[in-house]
Amino acid sequence: MINCVIIDDEPLAREGLGNYVREVDFLNLGGIGENPLELLHLIDQQKIDLIFLDIQMPKMNGIEFLKILQKPPMVVITTAYPSYALEGFQLNVLDYLLKPITFERFFKAATKARDYHKLLTGDPAKQAEDYFFIRCGNKYEKVFFEDILYIEGMQNYVTIYSTKGKYITMLSLKSLEEKLPGAGFIRVHKSFMAAVNKIDSIEPAELMIGGNRIPISRGYREMVMEQVLNKKLLNKK
The missing domain is CATH 2.40.50.1020 (LytTr DNA-binding domain)
Incomplete structure:
Protein backbone atom coordinates (compact mmCIF):
# COMPACT_ATOMS: atom_id res chain seq x y z
CA MET A 1 0.00 0.00 0.00
CA ILE A 2 1.29 3.47 -0.92
CA ASN A 3 0.52 6.23 1.59
CA CYS A 4 -0.08 9.52 -0.20
CA VAL A 5 -1.12 13.11 0.48
CA ILE A 6 -2.70 15.80 -1.68
CA ILE A 7 -1.46 19.40 -1.45
CA ASP A 8 -3.54 21.89 -3.45
CA ASP A 9 -5.09 25.25 -2.62
CA GLU A 10 -8.11 24.68 -4.89
CA PRO A 11 -11.04 22.92 -3.10
CA LEU A 12 -12.38 21.33 -6.30
CA ALA A 13 -8.94 20.01 -7.24
CA ARG A 14 -8.48 18.51 -3.76
CA GLU A 15 -11.90 16.88 -3.95
CA GLY A 16 -11.30 15.48 -7.44
CA LEU A 17 -7.89 14.06 -6.62
CA GLY A 18 -9.20 12.63 -3.38
CA ASN A 19 -11.94 10.78 -5.26
CA TYR A 20 -9.37 9.44 -7.71
CA VAL A 21 -7.15 8.17 -4.89
CA ARG A 22 -10.08 6.33 -3.29
CA GLU A 23 -10.73 4.52 -6.59
CA VAL A 24 -7.21 3.01 -6.68
CA ASP A 25 -6.81 -0.01 -4.40
CA PHE A 26 -3.05 0.36 -3.85
CA LEU A 27 -3.26 4.02 -2.70
CA ASN A 28 -4.09 5.12 0.84
CA LEU A 29 -4.97 8.78 1.41
CA GLY A 30 -3.02 9.92 4.46
CA GLY A 31 -3.93 13.61 4.36
CA ILE A 32 -5.13 16.61 2.35
CA GLY A 33 -3.80 20.15 2.72
CA GLU A 34 -4.21 23.61 1.20
CA ASN A 35 -0.47 24.31 1.38
CA PRO A 36 2.73 22.31 2.05
CA LEU A 37 3.14 23.57 5.61
CA GLU A 38 -0.05 21.84 6.75
CA LEU A 39 1.34 18.36 6.02
CA LEU A 40 5.03 18.96 6.62
CA HIS A 41 4.94 17.02 9.91
CA LEU A 42 3.68 13.87 8.16
CA ILE A 43 6.31 14.12 5.43
CA ASP A 44 9.12 14.80 7.92
CA GLN A 45 8.17 11.71 9.89
CA GLN A 46 8.56 9.67 6.66
CA LYS A 47 5.04 8.27 6.90
CA ILE A 48 4.25 9.39 3.35
CA ASP A 49 5.38 7.59 0.19
CA LEU A 50 3.83 9.89 -2.44
CA ILE A 51 2.77 13.53 -2.74
CA PHE A 52 0.31 14.88 -5.31
CA LEU A 53 1.59 18.44 -5.32
CA ASP A 54 0.22 21.64 -6.84
CA ILE A 55 2.65 24.43 -7.76
CA GLN A 56 0.87 27.79 -7.57
CA MET A 57 -0.15 28.09 -3.90
CA PRO A 58 -0.06 30.85 -1.27
CA LYS A 59 2.67 30.95 1.42
CA MET A 60 4.92 28.51 -0.47
CA ASN A 61 4.67 27.14 -4.00
CA GLY A 62 5.28 23.51 -4.83
CA ILE A 63 8.70 23.99 -6.43
CA GLU A 64 10.00 25.96 -3.43
CA PHE A 65 8.67 23.23 -1.14
CA LEU A 66 10.48 20.48 -3.06
CA LYS A 67 13.76 22.37 -2.86
CA ILE A 68 13.71 22.44 0.95
CA LEU A 69 12.91 18.74 1.43
CA GLN A 70 16.05 16.77 2.32
CA LYS A 71 14.57 13.34 1.63
CA PRO A 72 11.45 13.90 -0.46
CA PRO A 73 9.09 11.00 -1.11
CA MET A 74 7.83 10.31 -4.62
CA VAL A 75 6.19 13.40 -6.10
CA VAL A 76 3.58 13.81 -8.83
CA ILE A 77 3.06 17.43 -9.84
CA THR A 78 -0.59 18.46 -10.45
CA THR A 79 -0.84 21.90 -12.03
CA ALA A 80 -2.45 24.04 -14.70
CA TYR A 81 0.94 25.47 -15.71
CA PRO A 82 3.10 23.53 -18.19
CA SER A 83 6.00 25.99 -17.86
CA TYR A 84 7.28 24.34 -14.67
CA ALA A 85 7.74 20.90 -16.24
CA LEU A 86 11.50 21.15 -16.86
CA GLU A 87 12.22 22.45 -13.37
CA GLY A 88 9.99 19.79 -11.88
CA PHE A 89 11.79 16.93 -13.61
CA GLN A 90 15.15 18.45 -12.62
CA LEU A 91 13.92 17.96 -9.05
CA ASN A 92 13.23 14.28 -9.86
CA VAL A 93 9.43 14.40 -9.80
CA LEU A 94 7.89 11.12 -10.87
CA ASP A 95 5.24 12.59 -13.18
CA TYR A 96 3.73 15.92 -14.24
CA LEU A 97 -0.04 16.10 -14.63
CA LEU A 98 -1.73 19.08 -16.28
CA LYS A 99 -5.19 20.13 -15.08
CA PRO A 100 -7.90 19.21 -15.82
CA ILE A 101 -6.65 15.72 -14.92
CA THR A 102 -8.52 12.70 -16.27
CA PHE A 103 -8.72 9.51 -14.24
CA GLU A 104 -6.89 7.65 -17.01
CA ARG A 105 -3.91 10.01 -16.77
CA PHE A 106 -4.04 9.91 -12.95
CA PHE A 107 -4.09 6.11 -12.94
CA LYS A 108 -1.07 6.00 -15.23
CA ALA A 109 0.88 8.21 -12.80
CA ALA A 110 -0.29 6.12 -9.83
CA THR A 111 0.84 2.92 -11.55
CA LYS A 112 4.23 4.47 -12.25
CA ALA A 113 4.48 5.32 -8.54
CA ARG A 114 3.55 1.77 -7.57
CA ASP A 115 6.20 0.28 -9.85
CA TYR A 116 8.87 2.64 -8.56
CA HIS A 117 7.83 1.95 -4.97
CA LYS A 118 8.42 -1.76 -5.57
CA LEU A 119 11.97 -1.02 -6.66
CA LEU A 120 12.58 1.14 -3.59
CA THR A 121 11.15 -1.29 -1.07
CA GLY A 122 12.08 -4.62 -2.64
CA ASP A 123 8.89 -6.03 -1.15
CA PRO A 124 8.47 -9.65 -2.42
CA ALA A 125 4.72 -9.54 -1.79
CA LYS A 126 4.36 -6.52 -4.07
CA GLN A 127 6.56 -8.09 -6.74
CA ALA A 128 4.32 -11.14 -6.79
CA GLU A 129 1.49 -9.26 -8.49
CA ASP A 130 0.52 -11.19 -11.58
Missing part, protein backbone atom coordinates in the same frame (compact mmCIF):
# COMPACT_ATOMS: atom_id res chain seq x y z
CA TYR A 131 -1.92 -8.90 -13.35
CA PHE A 132 -2.46 -5.40 -14.68
CA PHE A 133 -5.40 -3.17 -15.63
CA ILE A 134 -6.02 -1.65 -19.05
CA ARG A 135 -8.72 0.67 -20.30
CA CYS A 136 -11.08 -0.84 -22.86
CA GLY A 137 -13.68 1.65 -24.00
CA ASN A 138 -15.35 3.09 -20.91
CA LYS A 139 -14.16 0.49 -18.40
CA TYR A 140 -10.97 -0.94 -16.92
CA GLU A 141 -10.25 -4.63 -17.43
CA LYS A 142 -8.01 -6.80 -15.25
CA VAL A 143 -5.70 -9.03 -17.32
CA PHE A 144 -3.66 -11.82 -15.74
CA PHE A 145 -0.26 -12.56 -17.24
CA GLU A 146 -0.97 -16.30 -17.22
CA ASP A 147 -4.08 -15.85 -19.39
CA ILE A 148 -2.33 -14.02 -22.25
CA LEU A 149 -1.82 -16.02 -25.45
CA TYR A 150 -0.33 -13.36 -27.71
CA ILE A 151 -0.43 -9.62 -28.38
CA GLU A 152 -0.76 -7.74 -31.64
CA GLY A 153 0.31 -4.11 -32.02
CA MET A 154 -1.26 -1.71 -34.54
CA GLN A 155 0.19 1.84 -34.49
CA ASN A 156 -1.09 3.41 -31.25
CA TYR A 157 -3.18 0.52 -29.90
CA VAL A 158 -2.76 -3.15 -29.07
CA THR A 159 -5.01 -6.19 -29.07
CA ILE A 160 -4.39 -8.69 -26.27
CA TYR A 161 -5.62 -12.21 -27.04
CA SER A 162 -6.17 -14.25 -23.90
CA THR A 163 -7.92 -17.37 -22.69
CA LYS A 164 -10.65 -15.10 -21.31
CA GLY A 165 -11.24 -13.07 -24.47
CA LYS A 166 -9.85 -10.26 -26.60
CA TYR A 167 -8.96 -6.80 -25.23
CA ILE A 168 -8.27 -3.70 -27.31
CA THR A 169 -6.61 -0.73 -25.65
CA MET A 170 -4.85 2.51 -26.61
CA LEU A 171 -1.23 1.56 -25.88
CA SER A 172 1.88 1.01 -27.93
CA LEU A 173 3.31 -2.50 -28.13
CA LYS A 174 6.60 -1.19 -26.76
CA SER A 175 5.02 0.34 -23.65
CA LEU A 176 3.13 -2.88 -22.91
CA GLU A 177 6.25 -4.97 -23.49
CA GLU A 178 8.03 -2.99 -20.75
CA LYS A 179 5.35 -4.07 -18.23
CA LEU A 180 5.42 -7.80 -19.04
CA PRO A 181 7.63 -10.34 -17.25
CA GLY A 182 10.68 -10.70 -19.49
CA ALA A 183 11.04 -14.46 -19.14
CA GLY A 184 7.41 -15.22 -19.97
CA PHE A 185 6.92 -13.26 -23.19
CA ILE A 186 8.93 -12.85 -26.36
CA ARG A 187 8.78 -10.50 -29.33
CA VAL A 188 8.44 -12.60 -32.50
CA HIS A 189 7.70 -9.83 -35.00
CA LYS A 190 7.65 -6.03 -34.96
CA SER A 191 3.88 -6.25 -34.47
CA PHE A 192 3.53 -9.41 -32.35
CA MET A 193 4.50 -10.79 -28.95
CA ALA A 194 3.80 -14.32 -27.73
CA ALA A 195 3.53 -16.04 -24.36
CA VAL A 196 6.36 -18.57 -24.40
CA ASN A 197 4.48 -21.30 -22.52
CA LYS A 198 1.45 -21.00 -24.84
CA ILE A 199 3.36 -21.79 -28.07
CA ASP A 200 2.15 -25.10 -29.54
CA SER A 201 4.46 -25.39 -32.54
CA ILE A 202 7.05 -23.46 -34.57
CA GLU A 203 7.36 -23.41 -38.34
CA PRO A 204 9.94 -21.58 -40.48
CA ALA A 205 7.93 -18.35 -40.72
CA GLU A 206 5.23 -18.65 -38.08
CA LEU A 207 4.21 -20.25 -34.83
CA MET A 208 0.94 -21.68 -33.58
CA ILE A 209 -0.89 -20.69 -30.40
CA GLY A 210 -4.32 -22.16 -29.75
CA GLY A 211 -5.04 -22.64 -33.44
CA ASN A 212 -3.86 -19.12 -34.35
CA ARG A 213 -0.95 -18.49 -36.71
CA ILE A 214 1.50 -15.81 -35.55
CA PRO A 215 4.18 -14.56 -37.99
CA ILE A 216 7.88 -14.78 -37.10
CA SER A 217 10.09 -12.23 -38.82
CA ARG A 218 13.65 -13.08 -39.88
CA GLY A 219 15.17 -10.68 -37.38
CA TYR A 220 13.51 -12.42 -34.43
CA ARG A 221 13.61 -16.05 -35.56
CA GLU A 222 16.96 -17.00 -34.02
CA MET A 223 16.04 -15.47 -30.68
CA VAL A 224 12.63 -17.18 -30.72
CA MET A 225 14.18 -20.58 -31.42
CA GLU A 226 16.77 -20.13 -28.69
CA GLN A 227 14.36 -18.95 -26.00
CA VAL A 228 11.47 -21.30 -26.78
CA LEU A 229 13.46 -24.47 -27.42
CA ASN A 230 16.18 -23.89 -24.83
CA LYS A 231 16.50 -27.04 -22.67
CA LYS A 232 13.13 -28.27 -24.02
CA LEU A 233 14.20 -29.85 -27.28
CA LEU A 234 14.73 -33.61 -27.12
CA ASN A 235 17.35 -34.92 -29.58
CA LYS A 236 18.20 -38.43 -30.60
CA LYS A 237 21.51 -39.50 -29.09
Whole structure:
Protein backbone atom coordinates (compact mmCIF):
# COMPACT_ATOMS: atom_id res chain seq x y z
CA MET A 1 0.00 0.00 0.00
CA ILE A 2 1.29 3.47 -0.92
CA ASN A 3 0.52 6.23 1.59
CA CYS A 4 -0.08 9.52 -0.20
CA VAL A 5 -1.12 13.11 0.48
CA ILE A 6 -2.70 15.80 -1.68
CA ILE A 7 -1.46 19.40 -1.45
CA ASP A 8 -3.54 21.89 -3.45
CA ASP A 9 -5.09 25.25 -2.62
CA GLU A 10 -8.11 24.68 -4.89
CA PRO A 11 -11.04 22.92 -3.10
CA LEU A 12 -12.38 21.33 -6.30
CA ALA A 13 -8.94 20.01 -7.24
CA ARG A 14 -8.48 18.51 -3.76
CA GLU A 15 -11.90 16.88 -3.95
CA GLY A 16 -11.30 15.48 -7.44
CA LEU A 17 -7.89 14.06 -6.62
CA GLY A 18 -9.20 12.63 -3.38
CA ASN A 19 -11.94 10.78 -5.26
CA TYR A 20 -9.37 9.44 -7.71
CA VAL A 21 -7.15 8.17 -4.89
CA ARG A 22 -10.08 6.33 -3.29
CA GLU A 23 -10.73 4.52 -6.59
CA VAL A 24 -7.21 3.01 -6.68
CA ASP A 25 -6.81 -0.01 -4.40
CA PHE A 26 -3.05 0.36 -3.85
CA LEU A 27 -3.26 4.02 -2.70
CA ASN A 28 -4.09 5.12 0.84
CA LEU A 29 -4.97 8.78 1.41
CA GLY A 30 -3.02 9.92 4.46
CA GLY A 31 -3.93 13.61 4.36
CA ILE A 32 -5.13 16.61 2.35
CA GLY A 33 -3.80 20.15 2.72
CA GLU A 34 -4.21 23.61 1.20
CA ASN A 35 -0.47 24.31 1.38
CA PRO A 36 2.73 22.31 2.05
CA LEU A 37 3.14 23.57 5.61
CA GLU A 38 -0.05 21.84 6.75
CA LEU A 39 1.34 18.36 6.02
CA LEU A 40 5.03 18.96 6.62
CA HIS A 41 4.94 17.02 9.91
CA LEU A 42 3.68 13.87 8.16
CA ILE A 43 6.31 14.12 5.43
CA ASP A 44 9.12 14.80 7.92
CA GLN A 45 8.17 11.71 9.89
CA GLN A 46 8.56 9.67 6.66
CA LYS A 47 5.04 8.27 6.90
CA ILE A 48 4.25 9.39 3.35
CA ASP A 49 5.38 7.59 0.19
CA LEU A 50 3.83 9.89 -2.44
CA ILE A 51 2.77 13.53 -2.74
CA PHE A 52 0.31 14.88 -5.31
CA LEU A 53 1.59 18.44 -5.32
CA ASP A 54 0.22 21.64 -6.84
CA ILE A 55 2.65 24.43 -7.76
CA GLN A 56 0.87 27.79 -7.57
CA MET A 57 -0.15 28.09 -3.90
CA PRO A 58 -0.06 30.85 -1.27
CA LYS A 59 2.67 30.95 1.42
CA MET A 60 4.92 28.51 -0.47
CA ASN A 61 4.67 27.14 -4.00
CA GLY A 62 5.28 23.51 -4.83
CA ILE A 63 8.70 23.99 -6.43
CA GLU A 64 10.00 25.96 -3.43
CA PHE A 65 8.67 23.23 -1.14
CA LEU A 66 10.48 20.48 -3.06
CA LYS A 67 13.76 22.37 -2.86
CA ILE A 68 13.71 22.44 0.95
CA LEU A 69 12.91 18.74 1.43
CA GLN A 70 16.05 16.77 2.32
CA LYS A 71 14.57 13.34 1.63
CA PRO A 72 11.45 13.90 -0.46
CA PRO A 73 9.09 11.00 -1.11
CA MET A 74 7.83 10.31 -4.62
CA VAL A 75 6.19 13.40 -6.10
CA VAL A 76 3.58 13.81 -8.83
CA ILE A 77 3.06 17.43 -9.84
CA THR A 78 -0.59 18.46 -10.45
CA THR A 79 -0.84 21.90 -12.03
CA ALA A 80 -2.45 24.04 -14.70
CA TYR A 81 0.94 25.47 -15.71
CA PRO A 82 3.10 23.53 -18.19
CA SER A 83 6.00 25.99 -17.86
CA TYR A 84 7.28 24.34 -14.67
CA ALA A 85 7.74 20.90 -16.24
CA LEU A 86 11.50 21.15 -16.86
CA GLU A 87 12.22 22.45 -13.37
CA GLY A 88 9.99 19.79 -11.88
CA PHE A 89 11.79 16.93 -13.61
CA GLN A 90 15.15 18.45 -12.62
CA LEU A 91 13.92 17.96 -9.05
CA ASN A 92 13.23 14.28 -9.86
CA VAL A 93 9.43 14.40 -9.80
CA LEU A 94 7.89 11.12 -10.87
CA ASP A 95 5.24 12.59 -13.18
CA TYR A 96 3.73 15.92 -14.24
CA LEU A 97 -0.04 16.10 -14.63
CA LEU A 98 -1.73 19.08 -16.28
CA LYS A 99 -5.19 20.13 -15.08
CA PRO A 100 -7.90 19.21 -15.82
CA ILE A 101 -6.65 15.72 -14.92
CA THR A 102 -8.52 12.70 -16.27
CA PHE A 103 -8.72 9.51 -14.24
CA GLU A 104 -6.89 7.65 -17.01
CA ARG A 105 -3.91 10.01 -16.77
CA PHE A 106 -4.04 9.91 -12.95
CA PHE A 107 -4.09 6.11 -12.94
CA LYS A 108 -1.07 6.00 -15.23
CA ALA A 109 0.88 8.21 -12.80
CA ALA A 110 -0.29 6.12 -9.83
CA THR A 111 0.84 2.92 -11.55
CA LYS A 112 4.23 4.47 -12.25
CA ALA A 113 4.48 5.32 -8.54
CA ARG A 114 3.55 1.77 -7.57
CA ASP A 115 6.20 0.28 -9.85
CA TYR A 116 8.87 2.64 -8.56
CA HIS A 117 7.83 1.95 -4.97
CA LYS A 118 8.42 -1.76 -5.57
CA LEU A 119 11.97 -1.02 -6.66
CA LEU A 120 12.58 1.14 -3.59
CA THR A 121 11.15 -1.29 -1.07
CA GLY A 122 12.08 -4.62 -2.64
CA ASP A 123 8.89 -6.03 -1.15
CA PRO A 124 8.47 -9.65 -2.42
CA ALA A 125 4.72 -9.54 -1.79
CA LYS A 126 4.36 -6.52 -4.07
CA GLN A 127 6.56 -8.09 -6.74
CA ALA A 128 4.32 -11.14 -6.79
CA GLU A 129 1.49 -9.26 -8.49
CA ASP A 130 0.52 -11.19 -11.58
CA TYR A 131 -1.92 -8.90 -13.35
CA PHE A 132 -2.46 -5.40 -14.68
CA PHE A 133 -5.40 -3.17 -15.63
CA ILE A 134 -6.02 -1.65 -19.05
CA ARG A 135 -8.72 0.67 -20.30
CA CYS A 136 -11.08 -0.84 -22.86
CA GLY A 137 -13.68 1.65 -24.00
CA ASN A 138 -15.35 3.09 -20.91
CA LYS A 139 -14.16 0.49 -18.40
CA TYR A 140 -10.97 -0.94 -16.92
CA GLU A 141 -10.25 -4.63 -17.43
CA LYS A 142 -8.01 -6.80 -15.25
CA VAL A 143 -5.70 -9.03 -17.32
CA PHE A 144 -3.66 -11.82 -15.74
CA PHE A 145 -0.26 -12.56 -17.24
CA GLU A 146 -0.97 -16.30 -17.22
CA ASP A 147 -4.08 -15.85 -19.39
CA ILE A 148 -2.33 -14.02 -22.25
CA LEU A 149 -1.82 -16.02 -25.45
CA TYR A 150 -0.33 -13.36 -27.71
CA ILE A 151 -0.43 -9.62 -28.38
CA GLU A 152 -0.76 -7.74 -31.64
CA GLY A 153 0.31 -4.11 -32.02
CA MET A 154 -1.26 -1.71 -34.54
CA GLN A 155 0.19 1.84 -34.49
CA ASN A 156 -1.09 3.41 -31.25
CA TYR A 157 -3.18 0.52 -29.90
CA VAL A 158 -2.76 -3.15 -29.07
CA THR A 159 -5.01 -6.19 -29.07
CA ILE A 160 -4.39 -8.69 -26.27
CA TYR A 161 -5.62 -12.21 -27.04
CA SER A 162 -6.17 -14.25 -23.90
CA THR A 163 -7.92 -17.37 -22.69
CA LYS A 164 -10.65 -15.10 -21.31
CA GLY A 165 -11.24 -13.07 -24.47
CA LYS A 166 -9.85 -10.26 -26.60
CA TYR A 167 -8.96 -6.80 -25.23
CA ILE A 168 -8.27 -3.70 -27.31
CA THR A 169 -6.61 -0.73 -25.65
CA MET A 170 -4.85 2.51 -26.61
CA LEU A 171 -1.23 1.56 -25.88
CA SER A 172 1.88 1.01 -27.93
CA LEU A 173 3.31 -2.50 -28.13
CA LYS A 174 6.60 -1.19 -26.76
CA SER A 175 5.02 0.34 -23.65
CA LEU A 176 3.13 -2.88 -22.91
CA GLU A 177 6.25 -4.97 -23.49
CA GLU A 178 8.03 -2.99 -20.75
CA LYS A 179 5.35 -4.07 -18.23
CA LEU A 180 5.42 -7.80 -19.04
CA PRO A 181 7.63 -10.34 -17.25
CA GLY A 182 10.68 -10.70 -19.49
CA ALA A 183 11.04 -14.46 -19.14
CA GLY A 184 7.41 -15.22 -19.97
CA PHE A 185 6.92 -13.26 -23.19
CA ILE A 186 8.93 -12.85 -26.36
CA ARG A 187 8.78 -10.50 -29.33
CA VAL A 188 8.44 -12.60 -32.50
CA HIS A 189 7.70 -9.83 -35.00
CA LYS A 190 7.65 -6.03 -34.96
CA SER A 191 3.88 -6.25 -34.47
CA PHE A 192 3.53 -9.41 -32.35
CA MET A 193 4.50 -10.79 -28.95
CA ALA A 194 3.80 -14.32 -27.73
CA ALA A 195 3.53 -16.04 -24.36
CA VAL A 196 6.36 -18.57 -24.40
CA ASN A 197 4.48 -21.30 -22.52
CA LYS A 198 1.45 -21.00 -24.84
CA ILE A 199 3.36 -21.79 -28.07
CA ASP A 200 2.15 -25.10 -29.54
CA SER A 201 4.46 -25.39 -32.54
CA ILE A 202 7.05 -23.46 -34.57
CA GLU A 203 7.36 -23.41 -38.34
CA PRO A 204 9.94 -21.58 -40.48
CA ALA A 205 7.93 -18.35 -40.72
CA GLU A 206 5.23 -18.65 -38.08
CA LEU A 207 4.21 -20.25 -34.83
CA MET A 208 0.94 -21.68 -33.58
CA ILE A 209 -0.89 -20.69 -30.40
CA GLY A 210 -4.32 -22.16 -29.75
CA GLY A 211 -5.04 -22.64 -33.44
CA ASN A 212 -3.86 -19.12 -34.35
CA ARG A 213 -0.95 -18.49 -36.71
CA ILE A 214 1.50 -15.81 -35.55
CA PRO A 215 4.18 -14.56 -37.99
CA ILE A 216 7.88 -14.78 -37.10
CA SER A 217 10.09 -12.23 -38.82
CA ARG A 218 13.65 -13.08 -39.88
CA GLY A 219 15.17 -10.68 -37.38
CA TYR A 220 13.51 -12.42 -34.43
CA ARG A 221 13.61 -16.05 -35.56
CA GLU A 222 16.96 -17.00 -34.02
CA MET A 223 16.04 -15.47 -30.68
CA VAL A 224 12.63 -17.18 -30.72
CA MET A 225 14.18 -20.58 -31.42
CA GLU A 226 16.77 -20.13 -28.69
CA GLN A 227 14.36 -18.95 -26.00
CA VAL A 228 11.47 -21.30 -26.78
CA LEU A 229 13.46 -24.47 -27.42
CA ASN A 230 16.18 -23.89 -24.83
CA LYS A 231 16.50 -27.04 -22.67
CA LYS A 232 13.13 -28.27 -24.02
CA LEU A 233 14.20 -29.85 -27.28
CA LEU A 234 14.73 -33.61 -27.12
CA ASN A 235 17.35 -34.92 -29.58
CA LYS A 236 18.20 -38.43 -30.60
CA LYS A 237 21.51 -39.50 -29.09
